[in-house]
Amino acid sequence: MRILVVDDEPEVCEALVGFLTDEGHEAHAVHTGEEGLRQATESVCDVVFLDVRLPGVDGLQVLRQLRQDVPGTDVVMISGQADVATAVKATKLGAYDFLEKPLQPERLALLLRHLDERRRMQREVDALRDVAELEGRLVGSSPAMQRLREQIARAAPSDGRVLIFGENGTGKELVARQIHLQSERRNGPFVKLNCAAVPVTLVESELFGHVKGAFTGAVHSKKGLLEQADGGTLLLDEIGDMALETQAKLLRVLQEDEFLPVGGVKPRRFDARILAATNKDLEAEMEAGRFRRDLYYRLNVIPLRVPALRERKEDIPELVRHFRVLFEKRTGRRAAPFSPEALEVMAEYHWPGNVRELRNFVERLLIMVAEDEIGVEHVALGLRSADSRILENPGEKLPLRERVREFERRLLAEEFRRANGNIAEMARRLGVDRANLSRRLREFGIKGNAV
Numbered sequence: 001m002r003i004l005v006v007d008d009e010p011e012v013c014e015a016l017v018g019f020l021t022d023e024g025h026e027a028h029a030v031h032t033g034e035e036g037l038r039q040a041t042e043s044v045c046d047v048v049f050l051d052v053r054l055p056g057v058d059g060l061q062v063l064r065q066l067r068q069d070v071p072g073t074d075v076v077m078i079s080g081q082a083d084v085a086t087a088v089k090a091t092k093l094g095a096y097d098f099l100e101k102p103l104q105p106e107r108l109a110l111l112l113r114h115l116d117e118r119r120r121m122q123r124e125v126d127a128l129r130d131v132a133e134l135e136g137r138l139v140g141s142s143p144a145m146q147r148l149r150e151q152i153a154r155a156a157p158s159d160g161r162v163l164i165f166g167e168n169g170t171g172k173e174l175v176a177r178q179i180h181l182q183s184e185r186r187n188g189p190f191v192k193l194n195c196a197a198v199p200v201t202l203v204e205s206e207l208f209g210h211v212k213g214a215f216t217g218a219v220h221s222k223k224g225l226l227e228q229a230d231g232g233t234l235l236l237d238e239i240g241d242m243a244l245e246t247q248a249k250l251l252r253v254l255q256e257d258e259f260l261p262v263g264g265v266k267p268r269r270f271d272a273r274i275l276a277a278t279n280k281d282l283e284a285e286m287e288a289g290r291f292r293r294d295l296y297y298r299l300n301v302i303p304l305r306v307p308a309l310r311e312r313k314e315d316i317p318e319l320v321r322h323f324r325v326l327f328e329k330r331t332g333r334r335a336a337p338f339s340p341e342a343l344e345v346m347a348e349y350h351w352p353g354n355v356r357e358l359r360n361f362v363e364r365l366l367i368m369v370a371e372d373e374i375g376v377e378h379v380a381l382g383l384r385s386a387d388s389r390i391l392e393n394p395g396e397k398l399p400l401r402e403r404v405r406e407f408e409r410r411l412l413a414e415e416f417r418r419a420n421g422n423i424a425e426m427a428r429r430l431g432v433d434r435a436n437l438s439r440r441l442r443e444f445g446i447k448g449n450a451v
């Protein structure tokens with residue numbers, strides 16, 4: 001740790017600095033409160049050992065100032081006289097500990113170990129909080145995302161039920177969490193039930209809980225998610241996959257604001273805001289008789305549609321940057337930037353798996369590519385399986401000319417990689433003129449650090 005000692009007695013300073021240095025810390029001393037304040041605020045230190053009695057501005061005043069200006073620095077008071085009142089005051093002002101002179105090496109060593117441990121844990125907590133905050137962020141400045149954000153801001157405080165539509169991986173769950181965070185219930189729990197993942201026979205007991213002895217194996221009674229979400233928000237994810245039988249029960253619960261645990265006889269009231277999400281076309285599901293229309297109206301008080309990534313490709317660079325930062329924070333490794341050309345190629349892909357696919361793609365490249373920058377050649381390779389989809393005509397119908405151009409671009413990027421960037425060799429392989437090929441590569445922005 002970087003440690004500053006503030007004491008007017010040179011012998012104390014010398015002994016303490018010597019001890020701290022021997023223990024492997026970086027320590028030096030100053031002799032006045034003024035100088036201590038100046039150094040502690042100008043260069044960051046982890047710990048300040050601070051004498052209570054100092055000429056000029058006294059120790060407690062310095063302490064007060066330090067807590068205010070550099071709250072991340074721990075302050076340990078040292079004093080010639082054990083004075084309980086001063087010790088109490090120092091603790092109230094935020095001192096980490098209070099030591100009496102003469103300082104005892106064992107006591108000091110223990111204190112340093114605790115401080116070190118506490119600071120390490122604090123750093124970990126900060127990092128986790130950072131990641132959690134970032135993970136919850138809804139990134140994107142495209143008009144479509146701005147509109148979505150406005151809708152969330154309007155829907156969130158109302159406590160109304162919200163039905164969130166959107167393809168796979170568009171960020172429906174993130175939207176649900178944002179609604180929760182921007183509502184009055186933000187300090188309550190956010191609970192999620194994945195209606196598709198839980199077997200039909202268990203959905204009810206998951207949702208409503210069960211009483212002891214309700215069925216074989218129900219040794220204890222169990223709280224359902226509806227109750228666990230009390231005071232907070234319950235997200236019914238993949239609601240389109242809920243069995244009709246369960247739909248009927250859920251409908252009754254939503255109509256009556258009461259539920260019955262499995263095997264129970266006395267209805268219970270609940271206080272959870274219900275959000276639902278689906279990637280299915282519920283209109284079609286209702287037509288086919290797989291989704292109850294009355295339940296649909298109960299849930300769909302406020303409809304929100306999360307746009308597909310291909311409808312907001314201008315968000316891609318911002319999303320890539322976001323996932324790179326997350327990668328760095330989570331792994332502690334450096335994440336290489338994507339070249340502008342690489343981002344352009346990515347914008348031409350149609351991303352059927354939406355943001356989730358983009359995120360996986362970015363993380364895969366960050367792990368696999370050893371170079372300082374992620375270029376067209378890496379991206380083209382990664383999207384190769386997607387090539388065939390583009391060429392075989394995905395949902396999106398590109399005009400023939402663009403599809404041919406797209407094919408050419410990918411072919412050239414692939415050949416470029418295979419030839420290690422040797423254009424003469426590429427020209428030979430492809431049987432084309434070298435100068436023309438160079439021009440074409442420039443046009444497509446295909447270049448690399450290979451020779």
Ligand SMILES: Nc1ncnc2c1ncn2[C@@H]1O[C@H](COP(=O)(O)OP(=O)(O)OP(=O)(O)O)[C@@H](O)[C@H]1O
Pocket residue numbers: 135137138139140166167168169170171172173174175279322355356359
């Ligand atoms: N706008 C966004 N900004 C940042 N991250 C996003 C955004 N949209 C989605 N993500 C990320 O993409 C991944 C998928 O998001 P999420 O799980 O919310 O999608 P979903 O619509 O619920 O998908 P599914 O239909 O498969 O359940 C998550 O890692 C999420 O953090």
Ligand SMILES: [Mg+2]
Pocket residue numbers: 172173237
């Ligand atoms: Mg989801």
